[in-house]
Amino acid sequence: MKIVVDAMGGDFAPQNVVAGAVEAVKEYGVAVVLVGISERIDQELKKHQYPKNLIEIVHAPEIVAMDDAATVVIRQKRQSSISVGMGLLKKEGYGAFVSAGNTGACVAASTFILGMIPGVDRPGIGCIFPSLKNFTLIIDVGANTAAKPEHLLQYAKMAKIYAREVLGRAQPSIGLLNIGEEECKGTDLEKEAHKLLEEQEPLFIGNLEANEVYTGKADCIVCDGYVGNITLKVSEGMMESVGKLLKREICKNPVAILGALLLKISLKDAKKSIDYSEYGGAPLLGVDGIVLISHGRSSPKAIKNAVRVAKEQLEHNVLEKIKKEMGPGNG
Amino acid sequence: MKIVVDAMGGDFAPQNVVAGAVEAVKEYGVAVVLVGISERIDQELKKHQYPKNLIEIVHAPEIVAMDDAATVVIRQKRQSSISVGMGLLKKEGYGAFVSAGNTGACVAASTFILGMIPGVDRPGIGCIFPSLKNFTLIIDVGANTAAKPEHLLQYAKMAKIYAREVLGRAQPSIGLLNIGEEECKGTDLEKEAHKLLEEQEPLFIGNLEANEVYTGKADCIVCDGYVGNITLKVSEGMMESVGKLLKREICKNPVAILGALLLKISLKDAKKSIDYSEYGGAPLLGVDGIVLISHGRSSPKAIKNAVRVAKEQLEHNVLEKIKKEMGPGNG
Numbered sequence: 001m002k003i004v005v006d007a008m009g010g011d012f013a014p015q016n017v018v019a020g021a022v023e024a025v026k027e028y029g030v031a032v033v034l035v036g037i038s039e040r041i042d043q044e045l046k047k048h049q050y051p052k053n054l055i056e057i058v059h060a061p062e063i064v065a066m067d068d069a070a071t072v073v074i075r076q077k078r079q080s081s082i083s084v085g086m087g088l089l090k091k092e093g094y095g096a097f098v099s100a101g102n103t104g105a106c107v108a109a110s111t112f113i114l115g116m117i118p119g120v121d122r123p124g125i126g127c128i129f130p131s132l133k134n135f136t137l138i139i140d141v142g143a144n145t146a147a148k149p150e151h152l153l154q155y156a157k158m159a160k161i162y163a164r165e166v167l168g169r170a171q172p173s174i175g176l177l178n179i180g181e182e183e184c185k186g187t188d189l190e191k192e193a194h195k196l197l198e199e200q201e202p203l204f205i206g207n208l209e210a211n212e213v214y215t216g217k218a219d220c221i222v223c224d225g226y227v228g229n230i231t232l233k234v235s236e237g238m239m240e241s242v243g244k245l246l247k248r249e250i251c252k253n254p255v256a257i258l259g260a261l262l263l264k265i266s267l268k269d270a271k272k273s274i275d276y277s278e279y280g281g282a283p284l285l286g287v288d289g290i291v292l293i294s295h296g297r298s299s300p301k302a303i304k305n306a307v308r309v310a311k312e313q314l315e316h317n318v319l320e321k322i323k324k325e326m327g328p329g330n331g
Numbered sequence: 332m333k334i335v336v337d338a339m340g341g342d343f344a345p346q347n348v349v350a351g352a353v354e355a356v357k358e359y360g361v362a363v364v365l366v367g368i369s370e371r372i373d374q375e376l377k378k379h380q381y382p383k384n385l386i387e388i389v390h391a392p393e394i395v396a397m398d399d400a401a402t403v404v405i406r407q408k409r410q411s412s413i414s415v416g417m418g419l420l421k422k423e424g425y426g427a428f429v430s431a432g433n434t435g436a437c438v439a440a441s442t443f444i445l446g447m448i449p450g451v452d453r454p455g456i457g458c459i460f461p462s463l464k465n466f467t468l469i470i471d472v473g474a475n476t477a478a479k480p481e482h483l484l485q486y487a488k489m490a491k492i493y494a495r496e497v498l499g500r501a502q503p504s505i506g507l508l509n510i511g512e513e514e515c516k517g518t519d520l521e522k523e524a525h526k527l528l529e530e531q532e533p534l535f536i537g538n539l540e541a542n543e544v545y546t547g548k549a550d551c552i553v554c555d556g557y558v559g560n561i562t563l564k565v566s567e568g569m570m571e572s573v574g575k576l577l578k579r580e581i582c583k584n585p586v587a588i589l590g591a592l593l594l595k596i597s598l599k600d601a602k603k604s605i606d607y608s609e610y611g612g613a614p615l616l617g618v619d620g621i622v623l624i625s626h627g628r629s630s631p632k633a634i635k636n637a638v639r640v641a642k643e644q645l646e647h648n649v650l651e652k653i654k655k656e657m658g659p660g661n662g
Contacts, residue, residue: 067513131572132572142510145510146518187476187477187557209568210562210568211565211568211571212568214573215568215572226518229541231565233540234565237541237542238566238570241463241545246598249598249600250597253597255596255597258593259590259597262586262590263581263591263594264590266581266586266587266590267580
C-alpha cells in the first residue's frame with residue numbers, strides 16, 4: 001500500500017515534506033506518493049538520493065494556503081494537493097494520506113471525499129502528548145469545535161481502539177477533560193458526556209483536570225475540539241517561551257552556559273520524549289480512510305515519523321478495526 | 332484599612348496562611364484580620380513573632396471543604412471563614428479579602444454578599460501569567476464557565492483598568508483567546524465577542540491563539556472561564572511534569588546533576604519570573620469589593636504576596652476606578 005503525502009502542505013513545503021518523505025522511504029522501505037506541483041517536487045527530489053521505484057509524483061496544480069477557508073478549498077480548489085491526494089485513497093493501492101497543510105481543509109476534505117465511518121458522526125483529531133508515563137492520546141484537538149456528548153463518546157471508543165492497536169495499551173484508560181473531578185463539574189457538554197461515558201464505556205475513569213494531561217493518569221483523554229486545541233497550543237507556546245526565557249537568562253551568565261551544556265549532552269532521552277516531531281502526525285479518526293495531520297511547522301523528521309505512523313496504522317489494520325467496532329450492533 | 336484573610340482556606344491551612352499573613356504584616360506593615368477557628372489560628376500564631384497590634388482574629392466556626400458545592404456554602408455554611416470574612420468587607424475599616432480556599436465558594440459568596448458592580452453582569456477571575464515580556468493578565472480563569480459575549484467585553488474593560496492601575500501599563504493591549512487569528516474563527520461566543528470588542532474597545536488587538544499566551548503579545552487576554560481554567564491548569568501541570576521528568580532524568584547522570592546545580596545557582600531571576608507564588612492572588616473582578624483568590628496549594632510566600640496585591644489595590648483605589656469606569660454613562 002502506498003502512502004500519499006501532501007507535498008505542498010506546511011510552512012516549509014515542499015522542501016521539508018520531500019526531505020521527510022525521502023527519509024521515510026529509505027528508513028522504512030515504504031512506497032510514497034508525493035502530491036503537488038510536480039516541477040517543484042522534482043526540484044526538491046533532485047537534492048536527494050533514494051530508491052526511485054519507491055517515490056511517485058502525482059501532479060496537483062493548486063495550492064491550499066494555511067488560511068484558506070475549509071469550505072472554499074472543498075468547493076473551489078478541487079485540484080489542490082489536499083483534494084487530489086485525498087481522492088487517491090479511494091483508489092486501489094493507496095493506503096493513507098499525510099499532510100502538514102491547512103488542518104481545517106484536511107478535515108473538511110476527509111469528511112467530504114472519504115466520508116464518515118458508520119457509527120461516527122464527526123471526525124476528531126487525536127494528538128499524542130508526552131507524559132510522565134509515556135504518552136496520552138487526546139482527542140479532539142481541533143476538528144470539531146461544537147462537540148456534542150455523543151461525539152465525545154465516539155471519540156472515546158475510537159481512541160481506545162487506536163491506543164490498543166497502535167500504541168500497544170491492552171486496556172487503555174479513558175478520561176474526560178474537565179475543570180473539576182466531580183461529575184457535576186463543567187458545562188452541559190461535559191455533564192452529559194460524563195453520564196454517557198459512565199454508562200457505555202467500561203474503561204472510563206472519570207473527569208480529569210487539565211493539570212493531569214501530562215501526568216499520564218489516563219491513556220486517552222476526550223474533549224471538545226476547541227478546548228483540545230487550546231490545550232495543545234498553550235502547551236506548545238509554553239514550552240517555546242520557557243525555552244526562550246531560559247536561553248536569554250543562560251546567555252547572561254557563563255556558569256549557566258556551562259550548566260546548560262552539561263545538561264544538554266546528558267539529557268537526550270528527556271528531550272526526545274518531549275519533542276513533538278518524534279510522534280509524527282496526529283491521526284484524524286472517524287473518517288473512512290487513514291489520514292494523518294502533521295504540524296504546520298513540521299521538520300523532515302516530523303514528516304518521516306508521520307509516514308511511519310501511517311505505515312503502522314496500515315500494518316495494524318486500524319481502520320478496519322475501528323469500522324468493525326464502531327459499526328451497527330457494537331454501539 | 333485592614334486586610335481580611337481566610338485562615339482556613341487552602342490545602343495547607345491554617346499553617347501556611349497564618350505564616351504568610353505574619354510575613355505580610357512584618358514586611359508591609361499592613362493590618363491583617365485572620366478569620367477562622369480561633370483556637371487553631373491562635374495555635375499557629377504562637378509559632379511566630381509579630382507586632383500584636385497588627386493581627387486580629389475573628390472567629391468563624393465552620394470550615395468550607397475544597398469540594399463543597401458553592402451554593403451549599405452560601406446557604407448552609409453562613410458561619411464559615413469565607414462567609415464571615417466576606418461579610419466583614421461590608422463594615423467600615425475592612426478593605427480586602429484574601430482566600431486560598433474553595434474558589435467556587437469564594438466567587439459565589441462574593442457575588443451574594445458583596446454584590447456586583449453596576450455595569451458588570453458576572454465576576455471574572457484575573458490571573459497573572461508570566462510572559463517573555465513581563466506578564467499577561469488573563470480573565471476569566473474559572474469564575475464564569477458560561478460566558479456571554481458582553482461578559483468578555485466587561486472583562487476586557489476591567490482588565491484594562493487593573494493592568495493600568497496595578498500593573499503599571501499605560502495603554503494595556505487586549506486580546507481575545509481563540510483557536511485562530513482570523514475574526515471568523517471560534518465558536519459563536521468568540522465571534523460575537525470579537526465584534527463587540529472591535530466596536531467598543533480601542534485597545535483591542537484581535538484574536539490570539541493559545542500559543543501566544545506566554546509571548547506577551549497582549550497585556551490582557553479575555554476568555555470564557557472554562558477555557559481560561561483549562562489554560563491555567565494545563566500550564567501548571569506541564570511545568571510540574573516537565574520538572575519531574577527532568578529531575579528523574581538528571582538523577583540518572585552525574586554530569587547532568589552538575590549541570591543542573593550550575594544552572595540552579597545562576598538562574599534565580601528566571602525561576603522567580605515563572606514562580607506563581609511571586610504573583611500572589613488572582614483578583615476577582617466585577618464584585619463590589621476587593622477579593623483575591625490564591626492557589627489552593629499556596630505557600631506562605633504566595634499568601635504574603637496576595638496580601639501585598641490586596642494592599643496595592645487599596646492604595647491605587649482600583650475598586651473605585653473600576654466602579655466609575657464601568658458605571659452607567661461609561662459603557
